[in-house]
Amino acid sequence: MKHPSPILLKGVGVSYNLRMKRKRSLRRSVTHRSRIDEKGHFWALRNIDLEVTDGEVLAVVGGNGAGKSTLLSTLAGIITPDAGSIAVYGSIATLLHVGAGFDDELNAEENILLVGALLGVPASIMRKKVPEILEFADIGDFAKTEVRTYSSGMRARLGFAVATSVEPDVLLVDEVLSTGDASFRDKARNRILALMKKARAVVYVTHDLASAKEFCTRAIELEAGQIIADGPARKVINAYEKKMRARKSAPRPALRRRARKG
Amino acid sequence: MRTASLRLTVGRPRRGPIGTIAETVRSVYQRRRLLLYLTIARVRQDGSNSLIGNLWLIIDPAVQLAIYYFLVGVVLNRPQANFPLFLFAAILPWRWFTTAIGSATESVRRRDKVMRQIAFPQIVLPLSAVAASTTSFFFGLIPLFSLYLVYPERLTIWVTALPIVIFVQLLWTIPLAILFSALNVFFSDTGNFVRHGLRIGFYLSPALFSFERIQELLAPHPPAHLLLELNPMAWILTAYRDLLYEGRAADWTALLVVALASLPFTFASIYAFRRMAPTFVKVL
Numbered sequence: 316m317k318h319p320s321p322i323l324l325k326g327v328g329v330s331y332n333l334r335m336k337r338k339r340s341l342r343r344s345v346t347h348r349s350r351i352d353e354k355g356h357f358w359a360l361r362n363i364d365l366e367v368t369d370g371e372v373l374a375v376v377g378g379n380g381a382g383k384s385t386l387l388s389t390l391a392g393i394i395t396p397d398a399g400s401i402a403v404y405g406s407i408a409t410l411l412h413v414g415a416g417f418d419d420e421l422n423a424e425e426n427i428l429l430v431g432a433l434l435g436v437p438a439s440i441m442r443k444k445v446p447e448i449l450e451f452a453d454i455g456d457f458a459k460t461e462v463r464t465y466s467s468g469m470r471a472r473l474g475f476a477v478a479t480s481v482e483p484d485v486l487l488v489d490e491v492l493s494t495g496d497a498s499f500r501d502k503a504r505n506r507i508l509a510l511m512k513k514a515r516a517v518v519y520v521t522h523d524l525a526s527a528k529e530f531c532t533r534a535i536e537l538e539a540g541q542i543i544a545d546g547p548a549r550k551v552i553n554a555y556e557k558k559m560r561a562r563k564s565a566p567r568p569a570l571r572r573r574a575r576k577g
Numbered sequence: 578m579r580t581a582s583l584r585l586t587v588g589r590p591r592r593g594p595i596g597t598i599a600e601t602v603r604s605v606y607q608r609r610r611l612l613l614y615l616t617i618a619r620v621r622q623d624g625s626n627s628l629i630g631n632l633w634l635i636i637d638p639a640v641q642l643a644i645y646y647f648l649v650g651v652v653l654n655r656p657q658a659n660f661p662l663f664l665f666a667a668i669l670p671w672r673w674f675t676t677a678i679g680s681a682t683e684s685v686r687r688r689d690k691v692m693r694q695i696a697f698p699q700i701v702l703p704l705s706a707v708a709a710s711t712t713s714f715f716f717g718l719i720p721l722f723s724l725y726l727v728y729p730e731r732l733t734i735w736v737t738a739l740p741i742v743i744f745v746q747l748l749w750t751i752p753l754a755i756l757f758s759a760l761n762v763f764f765s766d767t768g769n770f771v772r773h774g775l776r777i778g779f780y781l782s783p784a785l786f787s788f789e790r791i792q793e794l795l796a797p798h799p800p801a802h803l804l805l806e807l808n809p810m811a812w813i814l815t816a817y818r819d820l821l822y823e824g825r826a827a828d829w830t831a832l833l834v835v836a837l838a839s840l841p842f843t844f845a846s847i848y849a850f851r852r853m854a855p856t857f858v859k860v861l
Binding site for chain 1: 607608610611613617622691692694695696697856858859
């Protein structure tokens with residue numbers, strides 16, 4: 316039997332009912348009029364066909380509000396699509412915002428178990444990982460203190476260490492490389508790269524185009540909830556960068572001058 | 578990681594209500610540890626940042642008892658033998674009921690950040706709120722049983738039947754907690770409705786007076802009287818009082834009816850929650 320691809324999306328669409336989400340409806344209805352259908356639904360993603368095969372590291376690029384994060388949430392199972400079908404084979408881990416799921420009243424060790432439980436990792440496995448996570452996060456004597464007393468750096472390091480302690484088949488990464496100080500950032504980067512190598516498929520959402528070019532094998536560009544470019548990472552990202560530069564400089568010549576200098 | 582190994586969201590044959598409920602119950606069972614950790618966090622939160630910490634779990638109900646004792650026993654002068662015990666036997670479970678429903682209502686909304694980051698069965702959130710208030714209810718039993726030091730003659734073998742009544746109350750607390758927590762995501766004023774509803778429920782329950790006395794008082798007002806009869810908590814509180822104060826068997830038939838009546842509610846609330854859950858992240 317043929318091994319199925321780790322990620323397979325067919326005609327996936329995600330819509331938001333703007334009447335329910337009152338907060339941003341006004342702004343969005345002005346700026347994204349074309350993405351709102353006659354029923355008043357805003358389509359954050361529309362008609363996404365995507366297959367990620369074994370060993371691929373996929374970068375997702377696109378401007379703000381293009382649907383990158385929605386795509387990642389959909390893959391993670393946080394948002395259910397309103398159209399199309401999605402199949403993810405294997406275990407999934409999401410490195411979305413670091414430190415999600417922490418509870419201020421619990422100490423480091425308990426939080427590790429809590430996040431593990433949220434992710435669905437069996438407690439026996441998670442408990443074995445505790446010493447290693449604590450060591451990586453480098454929070455020293457604070458392991459037994461409630462997380463609410465932590466500095467933001469400690470919190471971020473612990474969050475990162477927990478999130479990356481799992482070894483998933485499918486890894487979803489959303490801008491997590493910028494955690495902590497410079498020395499930790501190197502450590503974090505190496506750890507993510509190691510995880511990426513082990514995973515069967517990686518989806519990486521970032522604005523850091525240089526790093527995306529470096530370790531992604533393929534890239535897609537999203538615009539207004541649709542895939543508008545798909546191909547080898549270098550090619551797609553170069554084209555995207557060019558387009559962004561052109562867009563930035565075209566209406567305002569002053570910016571172009573500065574860009575050339577820098 | 579054991580999360581979702583295969584998902585086909587659309588095009589999958591839709592599960593019927595029974596399938597959905599079974600799946601939800603199974604997912605909660607699988608995440609029972611999560612339930613445990615969330616409960617610990619919540620219990621601790623109630624006691625943290627305070628001088629005497631979790632001692633409040635015992636002091637709070639005791640102070641409330643003192644207030645009602647003064648109000649009803651002294652100011653309104655309702656003579657009732659061994660009044661503190663009479664009062665506490667009903668006030669304590671009612672307090673459990675209101676804190677459980679109140680904190681469950683906010684439970685899903687409060688965890689919006691996590692829900693946006695991690696996919697997990699969100700129904701554990703209201704359940705952990707119920708579990709946490711159940712824990713503080715058990716602590717409240719300490720001052721309750723201390724009252725038997727003052728009225729030792731009231732302590733009978735019927736106290737051992739307490740777990741049955743507690744169980745029946747849970748059967749009613751859980752569906753309400755689940756339902757309100759989901760509704761509160763869509764309508765943030767659910768909390769206000771719930772608060773007022775509970776307040777009305779309090780006066781339609783035999784908390785400050787005996788069931789007979791309330792029935793007597795409400796007899797000239799048929800709608801209120803009907804509400805009293807339909808209020809499951811009225812029967813449950815009376816059962817507590819029978820066991821703890823009167824020292825006699827509760828009305829087991831009534832209690833069984835109350836318990837059975839909760840079941841369709843429970844199933845409906847789990848199903849409704851599960852159907853609403855996919856939109857939570859989009860709305861919050």
